[in-house]
Amino acid sequence: MVFGADDNRVYLVPVVDVNWLVFAPFDPGRDFRIDPPDPDQALVDLRTLMPIMRDLTDGKYVLTPHSGTYCRAAFYEGALADLYREACAGGADVAIHLHEEIKGAGVRFGERAHVTEVMEQCRLLLERSGISPVAYRGGHYAYAPFMNALLEQAGLLVDYSCCPGLDRPDRESVWTEAPTTAAMLPLAPRAPWRGQPVSNVLEIPIGSDGLGSAYGNILHVEQSDLENLLRIWNVIVNRAEESGTPQIVHCLFHTASVQDAAWLDRYRRFLEEVSARKGQFVTSVEARGLHERFEAAE
Template sequence: MAERVYLVINVDSDPDPVSVYQDDASLLAKYGRMRAILAEHAGGAAAWTVLTGPVCRDRFFEPPFTDFWRELDGDGADLVLHAEEDLYGPPPGKEPGSCSYFDIDHMRPLILEKAAAMRRLGLPFAAYRGGYHGFTSAIGAVVKEAGIGIELSCAPGIVWPDKAAAWQGAPLSAYYMSAQEPARLAAPGEAGALFEIPWAWDGVAPGTARPRVVGENYIINEFSNLPAMRRVWDAVALRASTAAEPQIVSMVCHTYTMGQPEFEDRLTGILTYIAEQGGQFVTPRTARRLFDQRCADAVAA
């Protein structure tokens, strides 16, 4: 029953490639193209990242980008704090190759400051996503302190110790995470647990197509292909047909490829396929409401 599968589209708005500066107008044109595709093929339901990093700490928290985020908010999309601390160069004082996600003295003020900045604009973040799937229990505590209740870093099966990514054995569908072990379910009665929405995975093997990039075993538009993404979706839908619970998963697509027919066609192809198979596109907040309502219904039954 594919209609029991819900998909969150993670839109990564990072201005890759990092070696080439892109002016505001160029980036906003790509954002607009992605927005149009998602409006046509997914009803606009998506989670859009707002990037902060060593070389662009504040750029996307200022006009004209805040004007675009406000428009997305009006469309009903969710905004996601995306701290890319290593991809865009280590923070000042850090050695190349170091992992910032283990440095909570660095991460804590960054997360709190950026979350507060968006709240002041009336655009609170719905979710958080770390770079390279990096996430720790200490970061989770800060994310909750920042008033963010949803997390999107989980790629089940991925274990990259040098990037603070430890998702071996993580659930394959949305769950409330343990504060101490993010890849595990929260204990019954654990208060204030973060709601985690993992990347759609076929359960076969972690992606190894490129270093530090998940590949064809997940639904990621830029590092897979349409047949492989369909296959992953089919695996998720099969789980939904045999499991006692609906499946709630996510995928990733990047704005930097907009304007390139290969990637646009691939994206529209997988979204069309998912819709034809009965999958439903939801935002992270909608996904959490669906999950919570089902749990409430189960208790009442």
């Protein structure tokens, strides 16, 4: 397609991970440290962040509450769930976010029966609070080959697990064949995507410069700086213009990062730049509708 001067080039889903500090199951330098979960602090952090998101993104973002080996349900019930419901009423949506790591000893993301069970637990907890999850995100970008079927069965038809180029089979995080914009997941996500039959799950990758999967290559707000985030953003805008195809990606921030004034300021300033740089904020549902529209127009 040919873009008009005022047309958006990039559609961005802000992913907000509801979490706590510290969580480092893969970091021997910190002795694989995992501090006790702190849902009360997460409540304070989210209450701080929600009005910022309302003002800067018109309330369009996806909350991904942590559920995992060291905190299964605390971020899926009570006052936090009440806040999620409030966020959804203001335009946001919710994704199930599993963290099946065992500190210093691998992951359980490849165990189909286990993942099926804990995903269903999360879905039921949210639904009991009046929240219908619409998407999924695997912790540390994990996505086992059987996940397509599980997400389809659960009605979670948007996924945010992809970091383009990442190759960590020990973590079930293999995205070496994935594109840098939204696409329907093929039946074999670790094989070349072109020509494969596709699932009914839309993959929305983290925004990437296409040069690697390190923090400096992706829109992971805390692990970068504003200059680099905007560099990556400009690469994505240019990719849209050169290909004639609008790009759909996500960026990543965490509620616990609200406690660091520099991180929160960086996030705020990055979001402020999106609309000024040919971008538009969208939800999971809106992103899927846009993808279908763009595909039909080709």
